[in-house]
Amino acid sequence: MSQADEGVDLDTSVGYLLKQASSALHAAMDAVLRPLGMSITHYSCLELLAQRPGLSNSELARGAFVSRQAMHVLLQALERDGHVSRPAVAPAGRVLPTELTPLGRERLAVASAAVRAVERRMSAELTGRQPQELAALLRRCIAGLQA
Template sequence: MEQDVVGDLELSVGYVLKQVHAAMRAAMDEALRPLDLSVPQYACLELLGQTPGLSNSELARRAFVTRQSMNLVLRRLQERGLLTRPEQAPHGRALPTELSRDGQAILHEASVAVRAVEKQLFSPLSREQQLRLREALAACVASSPAS
């Protein structure tokens, strides 16, 4: 019956994973602050940099935020001139979003900063260990009922 409870949190993979997430988020917040970007704004820019034309719904899903939150993110980035959206949807209701030239420039700076955070956080692990960890975590995600 003792195996049915979480037990010692220091031995829980989920708890340590949450600690890693919190450490990464805090370090990303700090690295992005000089660029006047939040983590969701950076995620939006990175997603659009890799897949231009994503809709609000697609961006929200991939950035792990609600559609309402993504609307605010998009509005703020558009006000800063970092992305473009048509006034009317070319078809359907989705407004495809793309990075402006300024958006591409700030994405490059932000991406370099976030990569440095990731490299620092995972520096105790060898490249091979990092790849194995990524593969193991991806396998967990793939087996999740939510995926």
């Protein structure tokens, strides 16, 4: 029995390659965001709010892949620093919709440019339609696991 028959071949394991890519992307994003005083979760939260203003704490937590408690702590810090605003009283129910402030939008613009540069570096070896094909394949992988 060969070693390949006994376990996963790491050179061809899609899961292992995705984990390597994820780790490399995380490290590269951290390297460009840290000098801006941001974590990846901080950036993700601002980006989500720019695209979907009014998200709740729970929705932001799901979108940024963190717990509601972690997002609550982050939102308090972002609000204290003037990057987001939330009403003092929920307009309906208990949900406090969150929105970016002008300062939050300014900080996001700088961070987004840095993250786009990382993504360009990551996909520099892809040509033609390969970036779009890769995105489509990843969406299919996600759908397969969520089915």
